[in-house]
Amino acid sequence: MVFRRRRLALASVAAAAATALVAGCASGPGGSSSGAGGDTLTLWTHNAGNSAELDVVKKIIKDFNDSQDKYTVELQSFPQTDYNNSVVAAASARKLPCLLDVDGPNVANWAWGGYLAPIDVSGSEVPVKDQLASTVGTYKDQLYSFGFYDVSLALFARGSVLNEHGIRIPTPGKPWTKGEFDAALAELRKSGKFAYPLEMGTGGSGEWWPYAYSPQLQSFGGDLIDRNGHKSASGTLDGKESVEWGNWFRSLVTKGYMAKKSGADPNKDFLAGKSAIQWDGSWNAAKNAQKLGDDLVILPPVDFGEGPKIGGASWQWAMSSTCSDKDGAQEWLRFSRRTKYFVDYAEATSTIPATDAAARQIADYRPGGKFEVLVQFAREYATVRPVTPAYPYISTEFQKAAQDILAGADPESALGQAAKNIDNNLKTNNNYAG
Amino acid sequence: MTTKIAALERLCPVRRTRTTNARRRQSLTALGMATPAVVLLIVFLVVPVVLAFALAFTDARLISPTPARFVGLRNFTQLFEDPVFYKSLRNTAYFAAVVVPLQAGLALALALLVNAKVRGVNFFRTVYFLPVVTSMVVVSLLWTFLYRKDGLVNHVISTLTLGHVQGPDWLGDPATAMPAIILMSVWQGVGFHMVIWLAGLQTIPVELYEAAELDGATTWHRFRHVTWPGLRATRTFVLVTITIAAFSLFTQIRVMTQGGPLDSTTTVVYQAVRTGYDQQQTAYAATVSLVFFVLVLTVSLVQRFLTREKD
């Protein structure tokens, strides 16, 4: 190729000079339009390709647009996998829409970063206090977001299989203890009927890891960070209880109870009988019930010492701080807060309605319904992921530590490294003050 | 040529100004022709790259309520203490060190194979080129299926060895994850370089082969003394393009392993994206990128120096 070393240094200088020149004359006024052109409010959702939920959003938009003349809401949908990158890019160009949805654990980060504005939805049909706590996003005592539903984790199994192996079917009143759970897995493993007795979706990536496994860590008595002030992870994420969790998590693989990396579709493997017990989200409850009928049992999470725990908070609606028509945006938010829409969301997406009033209108979730137990889990066991702007960073570090542990890393040093990195991140960011 | 012009000029001095004018006009025309590309490259490449590199000296974050501040070399100190950075460097170097000779050699073998004058050779060229035209994201998704413990790769291994060898969980084992990604990457990219070698082969005059044939040279001798020297220029080209592509290894990692298991497949560009986007540490990612750029540039220059044409 045509590299000439001497020229290269010169070239960089010339390029830099040219840059300065171009940058100097082209920096015009920064764009300050904000998603609300005239009376049009733009709304972003992560639901591209997920028509079930998207249809509900479209229906509410239509109702709202038909109900008044002042505002028109316009929908733009994005694929979930890179939704955060789309939002960040738009924010860097000051092009965020007035309304957008946000994954619950990111609310604090986006509020702190100035993406979101606090909202006031008082006077809407459904009061915020009626909602499941995990479906409301607050930061520094201000309301920033709310969701129409939550999801819940549960252990799914076939009743017949548990009975056949003499395994007690646990209840919310008396969940499995760690010892019972390990014994059950050993029994199932011994039967040789399953490729792996337990399926926990270890082939997943991203937010699934802290969502699915940090509640188990919390049930052991550990946590992602010291929640008192959110100033340090050392001593918590790598504390004695957390390391115990890490050892147990690793043992699932070494004892052959669980795959180091699940297949492409873990639920399919469970339904095909490759695994006996699946740790999975409530979104698959309907599919499981349809395939297994009465044989399906929905079990509470294992109590590893500090009680059964599941993750809380799913997708929620928020308003951007650059919205130029905040009245209009909040009018839309208030309009959407009707029990019938809570019902629509839950029915369309097989999720848990955020209010009891809505739950009562859905056969499966009303008292005595076959998924009532999931509402109970969401109400009683849900622990939200730490409400701190540092959460996205904490999440990636926990993912890596958990993945490394399954791959054979020493739990103590993997969690120790994660805790050290998190503390370092907190320090360089001045504990996310401001 | 020059002497001829000089002689002409001596004969008729009037021509001199005209030549100078022509020179100047030539320069202006050339500048005009190069301008669109140069301006576009400056606007869409040089400016953002310089901006990105400048961030390395700040505390810029992906999401932040406060504007970035100058922090000097803090990010560099942090980077040089980061064990994952060294693992990324090592993995990237490992990938490049294996992929460059492997892909170049295999591509040459393929090129020799389809350079034969036999029927259907165009068909084979097209088939070998198939993976090149398939998106890397799609290819990575497909191979994630194939590499599973109960996947097709292991099925084929088991069948070929009559059940004696059970393949590993390719992407789940730190020892095999990187080799598996290397294999797939070569599979995807080798067709392109086959075409480049093929081009080189076709520039070698047929007469040289005929002369070698008359001298009774063996196949090996023909390759060693006619083909190989004839490919000298092509070699440099193939080497440099594969090296640059290898150093940018990212998509496969993102889709297939996310750097795991146990950091066995994390690479420099993957680390830049993970820290910059997932972990929101824009400035740190810029530092990774800047150091990477300097390293690749150095390697390119060394490579250039070692393979320089001795004239």
Place this chain on the structure above:
Amino acid sequence: MTSLLKRLGGHAGRIVLALVFALPLVFMLVSSFKTDDQIFGDLGSPSAFLPVGALSLDNYTGMFERVPAAQFLLNSVLISSITVVLGIIVNSLAAFALSRMRWPGRKLVLTVIIATLIVPFETFALPLVWWVNQLPLLRVNGFHLEWTTGWMDTYQVQILPFVANAFSIFFFHQFFQSIPKELDEAAIMDGAGWFTIYRRIVVPLSGPAVATVAILTFLPAWNSYLWPLMVVQSEELRPVMVGISYFFQLNVGWGQIMAYASMITVPVLALFVAFQRSFVNSIASTGVKG
């Protein structure tokens, strides 16, 4: 006898290799006609490569319901072909000036251009987002034109940043150098200008190089994914690769993904087959000099 054996051996080798290169893609195509259950069921056996079982077009119809695939295809065709056409013009012009004309600073310019090959796009995508949003934009507003700022959510933001390409310039440069310079001198004697030489002599002789650059520019344009997600908000403007991520929502439909992947790969394949002959021969005639 030995030569016959050799030829048979060569052919056998070619066929085995063809299988290695084609099978994963055959798997993709075949799976696109199967149900998800069958794709997973066939995974561990040769049936994965065979069109067996209950085959249907369900994945294709399902895919079109889930993703505005026709719109995405149209956008990608538009974006890719404009990028290719502009890229050929801009890069060949620059390469012409760099390879056939004498002017001060040309070696420096060429060196800088080639150095830009080293920087991966991901590393400067974010500054680029901010930067394109500072650029002026001429847009139609009713019956008159007006200047605004910011290129977000347009076709051009998906095209212009990728028009000038160091690899294309380098490739054209090598090719143009192999065309005898005496042609230029003769043309100048006849009173032709440099642009005429470019248009009437060099470009007509470079058909194969143009085909090569066309395919090499087309591939990344067709496959672009991260960039459009960052700068395009309207679904109507999105290209095909973004569509892939539409399937990674709850309830991943693997059959649909295979169908979508097949659909977006086939047009590129067709393009390659159409250009195949000139593609292979073009590089041959450049003689690729180091």
